[in-house]
Amino acid sequence: MTVERIENRFAALKAEGRGGLVTFVTAGDPDPRISLDLIKGLPKAGADVIEIGMPFSDPMADGPAIQASSLRAINAGMTLRKTIELVRAFRRGDTETPIIAMGYYNPIYSYGVDAFLKDAVEAGIDGLIIVDLPPEEDDELCVPAMDAGLAFIRLATPTTDDKRLPAVLNRSSGFVYYVAIAGITGTRSAQTEDIQAAVDRLRPNTDLPLAVGFGIRTPEQARIVADIADAAVVGSALVQAVADTAAEGGDAVKAGLDFVKSLADGIRER
Amino acid sequence: MNEILPNSYRTGPDEAGHFGIFGGRYVAETLMPLILEVEKAYNAARRDPAFEEELRYYQKHYVGRPSPMYFAKSLTAHFGGAKIYLKRDELNHTGSHKVNNCLGQALVAKRMGKTEIIAETGAGQHGVAVATVCALFGMSCKVFMGAEDVRRQKPNVERMKLLGAEVIPVTSGTGTLKDAMNEALRFWVAHPETHFYIIGTVAGPHPYPQMVRDFQSVIGIEAREQIQEAEGRLPDALVACIGGGSNAIGLFHPFLDDKDVKIFGVEAAGDGIETGKHAASITGGRPGVLHGNRTYLLQTDDGQIVDAHSISAGLDYPGIGPEHSWLAETGRVTYVSATDEEALDAFQLLTRTEGMIPALEPAHALSYVGKIAPEMGPDEIIIMNMCGRGDKDVASVIEHLKARGKFPKDDS
Numbered sequence: 198m199t200v201e202r203i204e205n206r207f208a209a210l211k212a213e214g215r216g217g218l219v220t221f222v223t224a225g226d227p228d229p230r231i232s233l234d235l236i237k238g239l240p241k242a243g244a245d246v247i248e249i250g251m252p253f254s255d256p257m258a259d260g261p262a263i264q265a266s267s268l269r270a271i272n273a274g275m276t277l278r279k280t281i282e283l284v285r286a287f288r289r290g291d292t293e294t295p296i297i298a299m300g301y302y303n304p305i306y307s308y309g310v311d312a313f314l315k316d317a318v319e320a321g322i323d324g325l326i327i328v329d330l331p332p333e334e335d336d337e338l339c340v341p342a343m344d345a346g347l348a349f350i351r352l353a354t355p356t357t358d359d360k361r362l363p364a365v366l367n368r369s370s371g372f373v374y375y376v377a378i379a380g381i382t383g384t385r386s387a388q389t390e391d392i393q394a395a396v397d398r399l400r401p402n403t404d405l406p407l408a409v410g411f412g413i414r415t416p417e418q419a420r421i422v423a424d425i426a427d428a429a430v431v432g433s434a435l436v437q438a439v440a441d442t443a444a445e446g447g448d449a450v451k452a453g454l455d456f457v458k459s460l461a462d463g464i465r466e467r
Numbered sequence: 468m469n470e471i472l473p474n475s476y477r478t479g480p481d482e483a484g485h486f487g488i489f490g491g492r493y494v495a496e497t498l499m500p501l502i503l504e505v506e507k508a509y510n511a512a513r514r515d516p517a518f519e520e521e522l523r524y525y526q527k528h529y530v531g532r533p534s535p536m537y538f539a540k541s542l543t544a545h546f547g548g549a550k551i552y553l554k555r556d557e558l559n560h561t562g563s564h565k566v567n568n569c570l571g572q573a574l575v576a577k578r579m580g581k582t583e584i585i586a587e588t589g590a591g592q593h594g595v596a597v598a599t600v601c602a603l604f605g606m607s608c609k610v611f612m613g614a615e616d617v618r619r620q621k622p623n624v625e626r627m628k629l630l631g632a633e634v635i636p637v638t639s640g641t642g643t644l645k646d647a648m649n650e651a652l653r654f655w656v657a658h659p660e661t662h663f664y665i666i667g668t669v670a671g672p673h674p675y676p677q678m679v680r681d682f683q684s685v686i687g688i689e690a691r692e693q694i695q696e697a698e699g700r701l702p703d704a705l706v707a708c709i710g711g712g713s714n715a716i717g718l719f720h721p722f723l724d725d726k727d728v729k730i731f732g733v734e735a736a737g738d739g740i741e742t743g744k745h746a747a748s749i750t751g752g753r754p755g756v757l758h759g760n761r762t763y764l765l766q767t768d769d770g771q772i773v774d775a776h777s778i779s780a781g782l783d784y785p786g787i788g789p790e791h792s793w794l795a796e797t798g799r800v801t802y803v804s805a806t807d808e809e810a811l812d813a814f815q816l817l818t819r820t821e822g823m824i825p826a827l828e829p830a831h832a833l834s835y836v837g838k839i840a841p842e843m844g845p846d847e848i849i850i851m852n853m854c855g856r857g858d859k860d861v862a863s864v865i866e867h868l869k870a871r872g873k874f875p876k877d878d879s
Contacts, residue, residue, distance in 0.1 A: 254771040255757060257649045258495040258656060264639055276769040302493060303756045307770025329493040354497040356659050361500060379497055380657035
């Protein structure tokens with residue numbers, strides 16, 4: 198499946214005439230059991246695409262919420278191998294929802310690129326977003342990943358100027374992830390008109406669907422972004438909702454899925 | 468590892484910032500345009516005679532360069548072997564080699580029209596040097612520092628504040644130097660238009676490892692001239708301590724193609740390599756990607772970065788500059804290590820024999836000098852980089868010595 202699963206999902210969304218909801222959770226956060234239950238529940242709660250964070254000790258593009266989630270997962274014993282197993286377990290019950298593994302390069306480099314790609318494809322991972330691999334380092338993972346049939350989803354940002362845009366969009370597949378602000382995850386939110394302007398700038402340069410993320414925290418924001426682009430990505434706010442409930446001893450899975458449902462309802466409300 | 472040895476060890480990095488397989492530009496897309504802009508500005512600056520002239524002016528009149536090359540007679544007699552020379556970068560303004568690089572980068576920032584500076588610091592030596600050049604050039608300055616280091620290195624925190632810098636304690640991750648660097652990078656991602664990041668060591672994405680090396684190479688360039696003048700020949704060995712490795716590469720680089728000069732980099736072995744509590748990335752780590760470059764890193768089997776441990780906060784970093792990783796793999800430089808105990812002993816030795824209180828960082832280098840000097844002949848020459856003075860370490864050294872029952876009791 199791999200990249201086709203992503204293409205099929207965006208084609209279905211287009212046919213449905215609505216933008217999609219992409220949700221991010223960190224694998225193994227707050228612990229591997231809750232994490233699996235949460236991820237299994239995401240499609241029914243309304244997530245169209247699932248991004249699974251591969252925990253890393255030094256997530257340099259992430260804000261406090263996702264940094265903390267990564268540390269919780271590592272402290273709970275999560276590894277890249279277990280993250281791949283988590284996807285394999287999810288796939289036993291869902292063969293339709295695209296899974297994107299998102300993270301940083303070092304754990305993959307440490308695992309071994311060839312071994313990782315083989316295991317990732319077998320487990321049912323469809324695409325990769327690797328924050329610290331810009332086009333300048335494409336030979337490392339982008340090229341072999343695309344050869345293996347995985348989508349390599351590139352981040353475009355407000356600092357990506359027109360001169361640089363082709364390099365960023367070239368060798369992108371699956372979709373393009375527009376980072377709405379210059380900054381880290383879970384901090385500021387972009388102005389609607391800035392997102393509109395960015396989408397208008399990107400559209401003529403790519404045929405791929407556009408997902409927009411960073412700073413989207415409410416059903417209202419998700420609806421606005423999903424209307425402008427092809428999908429809205431929500432990460433920190435979801436991770437935080439799960440963490441807060443888990444910390445209070447509540448039902449973290451339910452809290453996470455309720456929040457996702459509210460986002461999905463927001464997106465479907467026209 | 469490398470089947471073909473290069474004709475010259477001094478030509479790197481390549482255009483993409485690689486030294487062999489090491490180095491590179493592993494950063495988020497948001498930062499890429501900035502890094503390319505820094506590279507462009509640096510390349511223009513280093514070809515501009517006016518830049519060179521301004522840098523030399525401040526090196527001479529503000530930092531106090533050239534730093535002396537001192538023949539350590541008593542130390543030489545103590546070890547009873549090779550002649551030991553100390554390259555005295557601890558006499559620089561601000562007390563360490565760090566200012567060499569800060570001055571250069573601040574002048575690059577100035578050319579780029581950037582007046583807001585950010586930096587990371589561990590022990591605070593780099594932070595103080597950045598705060599100093601910012602005061603000099605009227606720039607604003609934010610220094611990110613691990614919360615634990617803020618507590619441990621109070622005098623340097625106070626110096627930075629007096630110099631007008633804002634010190635931002637970092638509690639994310641494990642609250643150490645690597646987290647301070649993460650946090651500085653995060654801040655830079657969010658303020659790409661206005662700020663310039665002065666990285667303190669030969670790490671980070673290209674062009675930083677090259678740029679910092681070039682600004683620190685003044686140490687080795689001077690040392691070559693000075694030893695020729697004193698001895699009429701090149702030394703037999705160079706020794707320098709390594710955390711990220713900026714003072715070491717500064718001394719080593721101008722000598723890399725002198726095949727008869729043996730070169731030793733001394734990493735911090737902390738409690739001992741075998742205990743796992745150390746900061747020796749080459750001796751005890753393996754290649755990985757962190758902070759924008761591929762290099763030797765301390766990490767778990769799963770590729771998670773492990774905290775470094777050393778008595779010296781300045782060596783307490785889980786990585787090393789990528790050029791050092793390459794020099795290790797090509798075999799040009801030999802990387803060894805010294806423990807906390809060995810550094811403490813060397814600290815006391817230099818203090819008593821030469822009347823110089825070294826920083827704990829070069830005390831590691833001295834410990835290794837003590838291992839090789841007695842094995843060498845009296846006509847042979849060692850140059851050690853005395854890269855910082857120990858004022859900042861006095862309180863913590865006394866604490867360590869008291870804990871070991873080695874500090875003289877109060878007479879009063």
